[in-house]
Amino acid sequence: MTSSDDLPPGDAAPAEKRANVALFVTCLVDLFRPSIGFATVKLLEEAGLRVSVPQGQTCCGQPAYNSGDRKNAMAIAKQTITALEPFDYVVAPSGSCAAMISAHYPDLMRADIQWSKRARAVAMKTFEITQFLVDVLKVEKVDARFEEDVVYHDSCSGLRELKIKSQPRKLLSSVDGLHFKELMDEEGCCGFGGTFCVKYSDVSNKIVDRKTQAIEASGAETLIAGDLGCLMNMAGKLSRAGSSVRVRHVAEVLAGMTDGPAIGEPQPDE
Amino acid sequence: MDATAKSFKDQAKDGLENATLQDALGKLGFGFPLLRQMAADGLPEFDALRDQGRDIKNHVLEHLDYYLERFEEQVTGHGGQVHWCPTDGDARDAILKICQEARAKTVTKGKSMVTEEIAINAHLEAHGIKAIETDLGEYIIQLRNEPPSHIVGPAIHLNKEQIAGTFRSHHKELDPDRSLEEVPALVREAREVLRQKYIDADVGITGANFLVAETGSSIIVTNEGNGDLSQSLPRIHIVVASIEKVVPTLEDACTFLRLLARSATGQEFSAYTTFSTGPKRPDDPDGPEQYHVILLDNGRSDLLGTEFQDVLRCIRCGACMNHCPVYTSVGGHAYGSVYPGPIGSVLTPALAGIDQSHHLPNASTFCGKCEEVCPMRIPLPKMMRYWRERAFDQGQDPVAARWALAFWATAARWPALYHFGANVMTRLLHFMGKREGHLVRLPFAGGWTRHRDFPTPERATFQSQWRKRL
C-alpha cells in the first residue's frame, strides 16, 4: 500500500493494483439503495482493488453547506476527511458527493491552514466511480449485459464540477445489449437540488416534469444516471405520472446487478 | 427597490399557474440557449474572449476609482458633466434637477435597467414630468403598468394577443378596426405613436452598456434604434449608468461587445451599437446641447473587496436567466426585483438587503448552468451560497427548516448513533412501502410527496449490510 503522501494526483498513470480504496457510500445510497454501494464495490474489486468502508463516514455535509450552515458543514467535513485520509483513493457512486469532497472541501476549509492542507490531500484522491474507472484505472470496458433501450441523464454536479460526460457513456456502451436513445436536453437539471426539492416543491415539480416528459418522449425503457438524489426525484415523478420507464444507477448496470427491482419498483420478500 | 422578493414562493406559484407565461418561457428556454450555442460555436475564440473579458473587468474593479476619474476627466473635457450619486435617491434628485432646470415636460427613455432600479419614472411623474419608454418591450409594460420580467426582453412574459389588447385600449385615437394580429403591425404602431414623442421630448434618458474611460464615451446596444433617437433628438441627453460599467479603452469595449450580443440573443452583433461622446460640437450636424452622466453606486462599492466582488463583472446579457431551470419555470416577476434570475439572486440581496430577499439565493438547484454560460464567468452559485450563509447567520430561514437541519447535523456528527438511527428508519420505510415499491404519502416529507412518489428503500442500510458481510 502506498502512503497517501506520495500518490500521483488524480488522473495520472494507471493506479497500482491492490491499492486501498475507501468507498464513500453517500448518505442516500446508504439509506435508500445499498445495492448501488455493493455494485460499486464489485466494480472496484473486479478492477483489483481492496475496498474498505470507513465507519466514520455519514454524509458529506452538503445539506448543511448548501443551507448556509458553515459551522456544521465544517464539522462534518473534518470528520469525513479524518475517516478518508488513510486511503489511497476515495470513490463515491455520486458526482455530487464526490464534487463536495474534491471541489468544495478545500474552499470550505480555506480559513484553517492545517485543515485546508488535509482537505486538499483528500480532495486530490477522491473520484466519482465512472470517472475513477475510466480516468484513473483506464478501464475500457465492463463485463455486463443489459438488453434495454436507455437514456443517460447528466447530473449537474458531476457534469459541471467534475466534467463527467464521456466516462459513463464509454463504459455503458461496452455493456452487451444496451442501446442508447437520444434524450432531449440531457444536461438539463432535473430539479432535485438537495433540500431545494422540498423547500421549493412547486418549482422543483415543474423542472422535474419537464425532464420526465423528455424521458418519456425518448422511447427509452430505462433511465440511467450517476446520482441517487436525481434518480429518486425522477423515479418518483415518473411513478406518480404512471410511466413505465424504469430507473437505475449507472453502477448497477455496469456491475451487471440489474436482476433486482429498479428504483421505486415493488420489492418481493426474500 | 421592491421588497416583494420576500414573497418569492407565492409569486412563483402565480407564474407556474399562468399558462401564457409558461408558453412564453417554454419558447425562451428553448430558443435563446440554442441561438447562443450556435453563436458561440461560430466563434472559435469565444471562450478565450470570455477569459479576456473576465480579466479586463477584474482589472477595472481593482482600480475602479482610477478609471472612473479618467472617465469623468474625458467627459468634462468634451463639455459634458458627471454626477456622482452614492444612492438611488441622489440619482433621482440629480435627474429631476436637470429636467427641472430645462423646464422639461416630457422625457423619452431608451431601455435602461438602472433607471428601473432607481424607479425614475414614478419620481419624474410625481413632479409633473412625463417619462415615455421607447424600447418596444419597455413601452408595452409601461402602458400595462408592470415591472420588467427579463433584463433583455422586459415584456417577454406577454404574447402578441395581450400586446394587441394593450395597444387597443391605450391608442384610442387610432382606427378601432385596424388589424393587430401580426408582430410587424404591432411594431409599426408603436413606432408611429412614439415618433412624435421623440420630437416633443425635452430630455432623453438612456442607460449605458459600457462607459469608456479613455474617451469619455457611453455605449448603448439596441435592436430597435430607439435609444439613438432618445439620445440624439432631445436637447439634453442624460446617461444613467452604474459605476461598474466603466471599461478602460475602446478596444476593451469591443471585447465585451463581441461577447454581449452572442450571449444575450445569439446575434453576432446587435442591430445598433451607438457611441456618444459629450454634447454637440459646433460643427456637428446634430446631437444634444447638454450631456450628463449619472454615475450610480447604490451599494455596489460595498461589494468591492468582499466575496461578492465578482458579480460586478456582469454585463447584463441575460444568458444566466435564459438557461436557468428556475427562471424558465417561474418567470421574472416571481423574483420581485428589477434583476431576476441568477444574476438577480446575487445582486438583489446586495441592493435591497438579504433580510428582504433571502429566498432568492435559496431558490436555486445549484445546477451551475448559469456559471457555465456567463460570458464573464461569474461564479453565481458560489455567491448564492455566500448569501445563504449570511441569511443563515441572521436566522432568516424558517424555524422548522433550521430545526430539521440542526437535528440532522447533530446526528451526522455521531457516526455510530447515526448508523443505528438510519438503519431503524430505513427498515421502517422499507416495511411501509416494499409491496408498492414507493410511498405516496410520507410524514414530514409533504414537499416531496405532493408531486412525486417516494421510492421505497431497500431492506436495511448499506452500512448495516456491509458489517454483516465482513
Ligand code: SF4
Ligand atoms: S451574470 Fe453573467 S450571464 Fe447573467 S446577465 Fe450577468 S453577464 Fe450575463
